[in-house]
Amino acid sequence: MTIPELTVYFLLAALAALIxxxxxxxxxxxxxxxxxxxxxxVVLLDQSVILKRVRLVKSRHSLFAIERHFQFEFSTxxxxxxxxxxxFNGPRLHKVELQPFKTEQL
Structure with missing residues (x-):
């Protein structure tokens, strides 16, 4: 096995791990x-979250991290x-936010 072949296998393995x-x-x-x-x-609608954005950011825990923004819909x-x-910043949950919503009035 040559060095270029090993490099290709390593890159494929890294890509698989990232996915x-x-x-x-x-x-x-x-x-x-x-x-x-x-x-x-509140009720989570559609039983799903959607990936909206991925970017590299500076991290407190390491040099950089992949920041992933997911979006979902809910109803009151x-x-x-x-x-x-x-x-998520890397593998760590950073925050969960809800849009301001109205509640049932009695």
């Missing part, structure tokens, strides 16, 4: 959105869709 990690973070983003929605008393009383977001 594997990205898929796992997507599942964690869904879990974080669902848990936060339940805690706030069923009449309006609101947006929420989940942000």
């Amino acid at each position: 594997w990690q990205h898929t796992a973070i997507g599942r964690r983003a869904y879990g974080a959105a669902k848990q936060h929605a339940e805690k706030q008393g 009383i069923g009449d309006t869709r609101y947006r929420g977001s989940v942000v």
Whole structure:
């Protein structure tokens, strides 16, 4: 096996590991959105989160990290869709935010 062949195999393995990690973070983003929605008393719609942006950022834990922004929709009383977001810095959950929403009036 030559050095160029080893380099290609190494790059393919690194790409596969990156895709594997990205898929796992997507599942964690869904879990974080669902848990936060339940805690706030709202309903997560469509049972999904959507990747909106990926970028490199400076990290407190390492030199740089891949920041992933996921978006989801939720509802409070069923009449309006609101947006929420989940942000991961590398493998760490950074924040979960919900758009301001109205609650049921008694």
